[in-house]
Amino acid sequence: MAAKKTPSPKATGKSAGRGYADLHEHLAALDKAGLLITIDRPINKDTELHPLVRWQFRGGIAEPDRKAFLFTNVVDGKGKKYDIPVVVGALAATRKIYSVGMGCAIEDIGKTWNHAIAHPVLPNVVTDAPCQEIVVMGKELLKKGKGLDSLPIPISTPGWDNGPYTTLSQYISKDPDNGIQNMGIYRGQVKSPTRLGMNPSMENQPGIMAHWEKAKARGERLPAAVILGCPPSVAFTSAQKLAEDVDELHVAGGLAGAPINVVKCKTVDLLVPAEAEIVIEGYIVTEALEPEAPFGESHGHVNLQEYNAYMEVTAITRRKNAILTSIISQVTPSESSLIKRVALEPVFLNHLKRSMGIKGVIKVSMHEPLTNLRKVIAVVVDRKTPVSEVWRALYGAASLLRSGGKMVIAINEDIDPDNADALLWAMSYRANFALDLQILQNRDPGHGPRSPRNGGLDASLLIDATLKDDFPPIALPKKEFMENAKKIWEELGLPKLKPEAPWHGYSLGDWTDRNALMAERAVRGDYFVTGEEIAKQRRSDVKMNTEVKHVPGFEAMLGKSAVKKPAKKTATKTKSKG
Numbered sequence: 293m294a295a296k297k298t299p300s301p302k303a304t305g306k307s308a309g310r311g312y313a314d315l316h317e318h319l320a321a322l323d324k325a326g327l328l329i330t331i332d333r334p335i336n337k338d339t340e341l342h343p344l345v346r347w348q349f350r351g352g353i354a355e356p357d358r359k360a361f362l363f364t365n366v367v368d369g370k371g372k373k374y375d376i377p378v379v380v381g382a383l384a385a386t387r388k389i390y391s392v393g394m395g396c397a398i399e400d401i402g403k404t405w406n407h408a409i410a411h412p413v414l415p416n417v418v419t420d421a422p423c424q425e426i427v428v429m430g431k432e433l434l435k436k437g438k439g440l441d442s443l444p445i446p447i448s449t450p451g452w453d454n455g456p457y458t459t460l461s462q463y464i465s466k467d468p469d470n471g472i473q474n475m476g477i478y479r480g481q482v483k484s485p486t487r488l489g490m491n492p493s494m495e496n497q498p499g500i501m502a503h504w505e506k507a508k509a510r511g512e513r514l515p516a517a518v519i520l521g522c523p524p525s526v527a528f529t530s531a532q533k534l535a536e537d538v539d540e541l542h543v544a545g546g547l548a549g550a551p552i553n554v555v556k557c558k559t560v561d562l563l564v565p566a567e568a569e570i571v572i573e574g575y576i577v578t579e580a581l582e583p584e585a586p587f588g589e590s591h592g593h594v595n596l597q598e599y600n601a602y603m604e605v606t607a608i609t610r611r612k613n614a615i616l617t618s619i620i621s622q623v624t625p626s627e628s629s630l631i632k633r634v635a636l637e638p639v640f641l642n643h644l645k646r647s648m649g650i651k652g653v654i655k656v657s658m659h660e661p662l663t664n665l666r667k668v669i670a671v672v673v674d675r676k677t678p679v680s681e682v683w684r685a686l687y688g689a690a691s692l693l694r695s696g697g698k699m700v701i702a703i704n705e706d707i708d709p710d711n712a713d714a715l716l717w718a719m720s721y722r723a724n725f726a727l728d729l730q731i732l733q734n735r736d737p738g739h740g741p742r743s744p745r746n747g748g749l750d751a752s753l754l755i756d757a758t759l760k761d762d763f764p765p766i767a768l769p770k771k772e773f774m775e776n777a778k779k780i781w782e783e784l785g786l787p788k789l790k791p792e793a794p795w796h797g798y799s800l801g802d803w804t805d806r807n808a809l810m811a812e813r814a815v816r817g818d819y820f821v822t823g824e825e826i827a828k829q830r831r832s833d834v835k836m837n838t839e840v841k842h843v844p845g846f847e848a849m850l851g852k853s854a855v856k857k858p859a860k861k862t863a864t865k866t867k868s869k870g
């Protein structure tokens with residue numbers, strides 16, 4: 293969010309050399325990495341295309357095994373054949389696919405984002421652009437198959453949606469006051485060959501909303517350009533939440549590490565990515581609204597019909613070899629949740645660590661399956677973090693987004709934040725809800741079906757589920773025993789293991805040298821030695837279930853050798869100093 297304000301781009305001539313991959317090169321890279329499935333049989337864009345890809349999110353396929361799908365033979369219910377292929381999942385079906393688009397390792401995605409936001413790069417204005425190889429405008433758009441009906445825009449949720457909707461539709465508009473462009477992904481309902489509905493959701497505080505309101509106040513229409521498919525760095529930035537006066541195309545340059553080539557639109561005064569696949573130009577009407585939706589939404593429910601804005605199309609420009617990109621959204625996990633998640637988590641971490649200066653924060657994880665990122669946010673903090681800083685992290689994570697953080701949970705690093713079972717485990721044993729829970733009032737309920745209860749306002753639940761006391765160890769065999777057993781497991785050719793944390797025991801602080809010695813002896817087979825010592829500790833003055841550590845003098849009943857630390861694995865027994 294700390295992007296510097298950058299001046300307007302300068303025209304640098306006709307050259308369209310570039311330092312980043314376009315969509316075609318990106319797809320070739322995915323194909324080479326075995327991450328792209330190309331389907332040449334006919335697929336009905338309205339009834340088959342999204343349901344087919346949906347199965348990889350609802351069919352028990354692990355994230356790393358999901359793929360991008362390229363459909364080369366797209367048809368519709370009326371038997372129409374489209375000459376433009378459709379690709380789904382090519383941007384963010386998995387972190388691996390996303391990292392190919394970022395040109396960095398999966399572990400470096402967060403770092404790359406925060407660097408790009410802090411170091412935007414001005415675009416390069418060109419006059420000759422691939423995205424304008426084919427131009428259809430004016431009355432030509434009304435000819436059969438020449439307007440929006442030329443584009444194979446799929447139906448995302450057949451059976452509920454009231455038409456095809458663009459999904460990776462990156463709306464570019466310009467602030468009527470200061471001229472700064474904004475680019476954000478908002479869906480587009482295909483309403484006629486020249487009319488595209490839109491839904492800028494209030495709770496997302498979309499950048500285009502302010503432009504639309506300013507244009508309306510001036511009594512003007514809002515010029516807009518909608519990009520359907522483009523270089524990955526540009527697409528990724530369209531899903532990122534940036535400060536209002538930051539042009540996403542500059543941050544896309546930061547991501548790519550090179551200026552993004554842009555070209556002036558044919559019928560509106562806007563700059564669009566030169567290597568875009570398809571560009572829809574037009575004006576968003578400000579004097580009237582129209583019903584838009586039902587449409588299956590990323591909160592997992594169908595968004596019912598609302599009055600919203602619409603655009604009158606003035607031109608459709610495209611590459612000769614254009615590929616239409618569609619994003620699979622609705623019930624999470626999805627491509628839509630992943631593209632947002634990997635962009636937002638680093639922003640959260642940066643906010644807590646750098647802007648708020650909370651040193652103990654290690655990681656922020658937005659829970660994805662079914663809840664869709666904004667509802668459940670886990671903040672991983674170092675165990676040494678003071679309680680006041682844990683709470684600052686909870687407040688900070690709950691307030692970064694207008695409607696983000698309905699449940700915010702602080703945990704320590706041994707809890708896997710991506711595992712809801714582990715989150716419940718931490719809340720169950722490490723939080724006392726009489727002490728470690730707060731409710732914040734007056735929160736925006738955000739994305740999803742809204743209830744009129746409580747005046748439409750929701751609340752946030754903040755839970756400190758970090759360890760406050762030393763606990764006994766996790767009751768699994770110590771790491772070395774599990775690792776050794778894994779080798780035997782594999783030698784035996786048993787089914788492939790997918791270790792789930794916790795998969796070995798570890799100390800949580802409450803473990804004495806005496807306990808360590810007894811366990812060490814046990815695995816050596818010397819447990820009768822312990823048995824003899826235990827006999828010496830016999831008492832008749834304590835009740836059942838009295839913890840030995842609470843009985844005064846229990847150690848003094850044994851000799852010194854019975855409480856010293858056992859030998860380290862590498863040291864010999866006799867030489868151990870404990």
Ligand SMILES: Cc1cc2nc3c(=O)[nH]c(=O)nc-3n(C[C@H](O)[C@H](O)[C@H](O)COP(=O)(O)O)c2cc1C
Binds near residue numbers: 460474492500534
């Ligand atoms: C596939 C997809 C579809 C989206 N559709 C919408 C939408 O219809 N309306 C909306 O307000 N936000 C939508 N979003 C979220 C916005 O893209 C996101 O909030 C982004 O930050 C908006 O950019 P802006 O802040 O410049 O407006 C969508 C995101 C994705 C990934």
Ligand SMILES: [Mn+2]
Binds near residue numbers: 474499534538
């Ligand atoms: Mn923006």
